[in-house]
Amino acid sequence: MKYIQIANTDLKASNIVMGNMRLKELSLKDAETLIRTAMDEGVNFFDHADIYGAGTCEEIFADAIQMNASIREKMILQSKCGIRAKENYYDFSKEHILKSVDGILKRLKTDYLDILLLHRPDPLMEPAEVAEAFEELRSSGKVNYFGVSNFNPTQIELLKKYVPQKLVVNQLQFSIAHTPMIDSGIALNMQMDQSINRDSSILEYCRLHDMTIQAWSPFQHGFFKGVFLGDTDNFPELNEVINTLAKKYEVTATAIATAWITRHPANIQVVTGTTKPSRLQDACKGSEIPLTREEWYQIYKAAGNMVP
Numbered sequence: 001m002k003y004i005q006i007a008n009t010d011l012k013a014s015n016i017v018m019g020n021m022r023l024k025e026l027s028l029k030d031a032e033t034l035i036r037t038a039m040d041e042g043v044n045f046f047d048h049a050d051i052y053g054a055g056t057c058e059e060i061f062a063d064a065i066q067m068n069a070s071i072r073e074k075m076i077l078q079s080k081c082g083i084r085a086k087e088n089y090y091d092f093s094k095e096h097i098l099k100s101v102d103g104i105l106k107r108l109k110t111d112y113l114d115i116l117l118l119h120r121p122d123p124l125m126e127p128a129e130v131a132e133a134f135e136e137l138r139s140s141g142k143v144n145y146f147g148v149s150n151f152n153p154t155q156i157e158l159l160k161k162y163v164p165q166k167l168v169v170n171q172l173q174f175s176i177a178h179t180p181m182i183d184s185g186i187a188l189n190m191q192m193d194q195s196i197n198r199d200s201s202i203l204e205y206c207r208l209h210d211m212t213i214q215a216w217s218p219f220q221h222g223f224f225k226g227v228f229l230g231d232t233d234n235f236p237e238l239n240e241v242i243n244t245l246a247k248k249y250e251v252t253a254t255a256i257a258t259a260w261i262t263r264h265p266a267n268i269q270v271v272t273g274t275t276k277p278s279r280l281q282d283a284c285k286g287s288e289i290p291l292t293r294e295e296w297y298q299i300y301k302a303a304g305n306m307v308p
């Protein structure tokens with residue numbers, strides 16, 4: 001397992017992250033097996049959000065592992081807030097952020113979060129108010145570090161104007177079958193869809209500003225449209241290339257799909273959402289596979305992208 005230093009923190013994190021959004025599908029026993037498998041593989045980073053299973057995923061996580069001080073210190077725990085799922089809107093008010101964190105800590109049975117992310121940008125965000133909330137969370141010891149998710153560079157700059165703490169993470173959708181972060185840079189200024197810059201060059205921005213990128217839904221295409229691995233109707237060429245490389249490296253297709261992300265020099269963390277211990281082990285095998293430059297491009301092209 002490869003570990004990366006999250007810049008501007010004292011956190012040394014596995015580049016494979018266990019995402020807990022789907023934990024509600026599991027019994028406590030199966031959840032425990034999954035978490036222990038992750039830890040046995042060297043995963044030390046666990047991603048949550050207050051809305052996953054309306055809070056039940058955080059509860060299941062803590063109950064399954066019987067959270068206590070000695071387990072807690074082996075883990076880097078990250079959660080997110082800022083989405084009001086039931087009402088279907090975003091809320092970055094100070095009151096909501098503080099209340100959300102209290103709920104998260106209670107459900108995870110811990111005194112502190114290593115990292116808190118703002119889940120999706122709230123157009124009604126008052127950055128000064130967010131700064132007040134962060135200050136209170138930091139000084140009370142409830143949150144050590146802060147970050148964002150699904151933010152573009154300008155939204156981050158706006159927040160940074162008011163928030164004194166470093167924003168250390170940006171969690172973004174990224175998989176072989178979802179590559180807007182790469183596409184526009186490769187096909188700059190061409191008259192084709194691939195050239196559309198959908199995120200104001202967020203990948204380069206994060207690298208320039210030492211923000212660790214975390215890739216969510218690494219095996220999905222579209223917005224939860226399904227898994228591209230094994231989907232030979234929609235991704236015949238991609239699966240063929242992935243399967244050939246899986247044979248070469250003596251791993252599964254899941255490992256190759258993971259390795260395509262970990263191979264990127266930005267040191268991106270892969271947030272896997274599988275509920276199956278064996279698939280999690282497969283993904284962990286992709287932590288360090290040294291895909292060649294040629295193989296990386298071959299996969300990118302097989303996903304339907306052009307290299308002009």
Ligand SMILES: NC(=O)c1ccc[n+]([C@@H]2O[C@H](COP(=O)([O-])OP(=O)(O)OC[C@H]3O[C@@H](n4cnc5c(N)ncnc54)[C@H](OP(=O)(O)O)[C@@H]3O)[C@@H](O)[C@H]2O)c1
Nearest residue numbers: 019020021047149216217218219220229271272273274275
């Ligand atoms: N920041 C955000 O806005 C945001 C949004 C979404 C998610 N997230 C985070 O990202 C994590 C991962 O998201 P995700 O769960 O969508 O990611 P994912 O790992 O791409 O997808 C996992 C799902 O795909 C299935 N799957 C994976 N490989 C498969 C294969 N080869 N064949 C069939 N099914 C396969 C899994 O089924 P099995 O369980 O059967 O393996 C599971 O249902 C979440 O847990 C959460 O922490 C963040």
